[in-house]
Amino acid sequence: MAPAEFLVTRVVEVGVHGLDLAAALGREPWLTPAAAEVTGGRGVPAGLGWDGSTLVAEATGRAPLTGRKRAVLAAAGVRWLAFAAG
Structure with missing residues (x-):
């Protein structure tokens, strides 16, 4: 594994x-903008009104996803993280 990937x-x-x-x-969850960008990849898809912390929480199964949210994420090409619950 390359150092940058690590x-x-x-x-x-x-x-x-x-x-x-x-x-x-x-406490209120938060990520720095840089950490949210690295962790969330492409950023928050339009139409969800989320910040980076919410995107990461939803994509990792730490918050429930509705069918509409799943559809928006899928349409934006968001792939589920390997450690996601759902």
Whole structure:
């Protein structure tokens, strides 16, 4: 694995587990814009009104997805992360 690829995995881990930690502590989840870009890839599809934290939470199964949200994400070409629940 190239060093740049390894660093991406670390940003994803810190970002996703940071969302878990915020939820466990009853805090508002957040990601820096750079971490959201690395973790969320293409960015938030138009029509959802989400920020990067919400996109990552939804795409990793940390928040429930409705059929409409799934359709918007699929139409935007968002692929589910390998560790997603759903």
